[in-house]
Amino acid sequence: MYTHTSDLLVIGAGLAGERVAVESALAGFNVVCLSIVPARRSHSSAAQGGMQAAIGNCAMGEGDNPDVHFMDTVKGSDWGCDQEVARMFADTAPIEMRRLAHWGVPWNRVVPGKSTYFKGGEKFEKFEKPEKEGLITARSFGGTAKWRTCYTSDGTGHAVMCTMDNKCAELGISVLDRKEAISLIHDGEKCMGAVVRCLRTGKLEVYLAKATAICTGGYGRLYTATTNAVICDGAGNAIAQETGVVPIGNPEAIQFHPTGIVPTDILVTEGCRGDGGTLLDVNEERFMHIYEPEKAELASRDVVARRMTEHMRAGHGVKSAYGEHLWLDIRHLGDKHISTKLREVDEICKNFLGVDARTQLIPVRPTQHYTMSGIRTDKTGAAYGLKGLYSAGESACWDMHGFNRLGGNSLAETVVAGGIIGKCIVEYLQGTETTYSTAVVNAEVRRQQRRIDDLIAGRLGKENVYKVRAEMQEALMTGCFVFRNEKDLLTCIETLQGIYERSGRIGLVSNGLGANHEVAAALKLRGQVRLALGIAAGALARKESRGSHNREDFPARDDKNWLNRTLAYWPENADMPMLKYEDATPHFEIPPGDRGYGGGTIIQADPETIAAKTIKR
Numbered sequence: 197m198y199t200h201t202s203d204l205l206v207i208g209a210g211l212a213g214e215r216v217a218v219e220s221a222l223a224g225f226n227v228v229c230l231s232i233v234p235a236r237r238s239h240s241s242a243a244q245g246g247m248q249a250a251i252g253n254c255a256m257g258e259g260d261n262p263d264v265h266f267m268d269t270v271k272g273s274d275w276g277c278d279q280e281v282a283r284m285f286a287d288t289a290p291i292e293m294r295r296l297a298h299w300g301v302p303w304n305r306v307v308p309g310k311s312t313y314f315k316g317g318e319k320f321e322k323f324e325k326p327e328k329e330g331l332i333t334a335r336s337f338g339g340t341a342k343w344r345t346c347y348t349s350d351g352t353g354h355a356v357m358c359t360m361d362n363k364c365a366e367l368g369i370s371v372l373d374r375k376e377a378i379s380l381i382h383d384g385e386k387c388m389g390a391v392v393r394c395l396r397t398g399k400l401e402v403y404l405a406k407a408t409a410i411c412t413g414g415y416g417r418l419y420t421a422t423t424n425a426v427i428c429d430g431a432g433n434a435i436a437q438e439t440g441v442v443p444i445g446n447p448e449a450i451q452f453h454p455t456g457i458v459p460t461d462i463l464v465t466e467g468c469r470g471d472g473g474t475l476l477d478v479n480e481e482r483f484m485h486i487y488e489p490e491k492a493e494l495a496s497r498d499v500v501a502r503r504m505t506e507h508m509r510a511g512h513g514v515k516s517a518y519g520e521h522l523w524l525d526i527r528h529l530g531d532k533h534i535s536t537k538l539r540e541v542d543e544i545c546k547n548f549l550g551v552d553a554r555t556q557l558i559p560v561r562p563t564q565h566y567t568m569s570g571i572r573t574d575k576t577g578a579a580y581g582l583k584g585l586y587s588a589g590e591s592a593c594w595d596m597h598g599f600n601r602l603g604g605n606s607l608a609e610t611v612v613a614g615g616i617i618g619k620c621i622v623e624y625l626q627g628t629e630t631t632y633s634t635a636v637v638n639a640e641v642r643r644q645q646r647r648i649d650d651l652i653a654g655r656l657g658k659e660n661v662y663k664v665r666a667e668m669q670e671a672l673m674t675g676c677f678v679f680r681n682e683k684d685l686l687t688c689i690e691t692l693q694g695i696y697e698r699s700g701r702i703g704l705v706s707n708g709l710g711a712n713h714e715v716a717a718a719l720k721l722r723g724q725v726r727l728a729l730g731i732a733a734g735a736l737a738r739k740e741s742r743g744s745h746n747r748e749d750f751p752a753r754d755d756k757n758w759l760n761r762t763l764a765y766w767p768e769n770a771d772m773p774m775l776k777y778e779d780a781t782p783h784f785e786i787p788p789g790d791r792g793y794g795g796g797t798i799i800q801a802d803p804e805t806i807a808a809k810t811i812k813r
């Protein structure tokens with residue numbers, strides 16, 4: 197058995213994983229990063245619009261500072277986030293953006309002079325000061341008081357990912373692709389590393405480490421309609437939850453993006469609306485300002501996705517062979533803007549829709565996009581339940597997003613959290629020596645090998661993995677999408693329980709030997725259904741509406757009873773997650789209040805409790 201030992205094992209080589217790895221390598225520790233795909237093809241590369249940081253260089257960002265960014269983030273989260281973490285994030289983001297510039301990210305820069313910009317379809321003028329020439333500039337994104345999203349045209353993720361991967365190469369970090377972690381090695385108290393399946397040979401390998409960081413991204417692929425790539429499948433979250441001691445935080449907190457294109461659900465960035473694009477209905481008329489007079493198309497994503505769904509339900513959607521949709525209009529931004537700042541959008545529309553966005557409307561609808569939920573960690577990134585286990589990036593519930601993350605805050609989180617958590621891991625490694633139990637390691641390897649052998653020998657049953665997975669995805673689409681209610685959630689859970697039972701009876705269609713995708717899919721299916729059950733069970737239990745979690749039968753935000761975070765554990769031999777709760781935040785810097793957009797009522801928390809938890813800075 198191939199066995200590899202290092203100080204730090206990072207599972208996932210996207211932006212978060214590589215940023216964590218860089219910090220440990222800079223401190224002289226031996227790090228290995230694993231990825232299913234070549235690192236630069238990690239999903240971070242697909243991010244288009246940009247990263248939020250209160251740099252305040254551009255005219256429309258003037259007066260911005262981390263306090264304003266913090267406030268936007270807390271409001272965006274619908275007061276569901278950990279405010280201590282959101283504060284660390286907002287304070288550190290500008291430093292991290294400048295560090296990225298130093299490492300080579302070609303940020304778009306301030307060009308002095310007069311220029312025009314669009315808001316809600318109308319043209320305005322702005323003036324960039326000569327003394328700011330060449331500084332990192334920013335664009336507008338939803339739910340923000342200032343223009344704060346630093347960007348490299350609409351290929352931000354690609355540019356930052358390449359830069360980070362170069363940094364890893366410079367530091368001599370081993371980044372190994374086509375390696376899939378399929379289980380954690382642990383004794384119930386301490387994590388020792390992971391059992392990994394080589395996707396080239398199909399053989400098992402062991403990676404032992406003093407610390408293990410799961411940075412495997414989000415799990416959009418639990419839904420049928422998602423902007424996420426096929427590699428965003430929740431495998432990392434599933435192996436953490438499978439330990440029985442590590443919970444998933446806020447499983448019901450799933451984000452739906454307003455502008456997935458129809459029918460492929462590929463994302464066109466929020467930057468389109470940030471740069472002045474508008475949403476139109478079947479009559480080719482704007483409607484967002486009717487629901488959201490102040491922010492219109494630039495309310496936070498949860499609100500825009502909800503309003504779009506309401507508008508379609510009211511009969512204003514465009515009927516098509518691929519289902520109902522609305523339009524995104526960026527025609528007025530003009531050829532120069534589209535060809536320089538929205539190049540990927542331009543290409544996506546041409547290649548996947550045959551649409552020229554300069555002259556034609558883009559068909560869009562809300563689509564699964566982001567998982568605020570994830571492996572629950574404390575503010576140092578340490579996972580609850582297992583010593584030596586960490587998580588960062590979209591796979592984690594650190595938790596700066598609460599029930600809705602702002603556009604541009606996720607890509608920024610990968611590098612900010614990666615840096616902060618990377619430093620905390622260094623401190624942990626500096627004070628840690630460890631021993632590995634061969635009994636524990638061998639038992640886990642045998643368990644995984646038996647699972648594979650059983651599958652290949654056809655001992656488990658005859659269920660088709662792709663069919664069962666598709667049914668899981670459809671169950672979440674039907675029962676746990678933008679709007680939720682008790683009846684649909686109960687049906688969803690019942691369906692998922694049947695699917696969970698069938699997921700233990702998979703039979704392969706292919707011969708199963710070597711680098712077989714069907715085996716990989718079958719090995720992770722059960723864990724995915726557990727995550728799906730967590731989403732539905734968390735949503736059923738939470739009898740309020742907060743951020744992206746909209747209960748039609750409980751439309752109010754209930755700060756009196758639900759200002760908390762769900763923790764979903766999966767005890768051994770369970771067939772449903774066990775839900776526990778903890779306070780959403782250790783203290784309030786901003787006590788709960790109205791977001792200023794999104795409407796709805798709030799059931800107030802007890803004022804004395806809030807006052808006792810409120811701190812002054």
Ligand SMILES: Cc1cc2nc3c(=O)[nH]c(=O)nc-3n(C[C@H](O)[C@H](O)[C@H](O)COP(=O)(O)OP(=O)(O)OC[C@H]3O[C@@H](n4cnc5c(N)ncnc54)[C@H](O)[C@@H]3O)c2cc1C
Binds near residue numbers: 428607
């Ligand atoms: C289309 C799109 C556009 C976006 N645009 C923006 C934007 O403009 N601004 C913004 O803030 N956010 C954006 N986001 C969100 C943001 O890009 C992601 O949240 C972020 O990049 C996630 O980074 P990550 O490092 O956590 O994970 P990823 O970049 O997804 O990396 C995950 C890594 O884990 C590896 N992996 C997964 N499972 C395993 C396993 N079992 N074993 C080993 N390795 C594994 C993968 O191979 C990969 O290397 C966008 C998201 C999408 C889908």
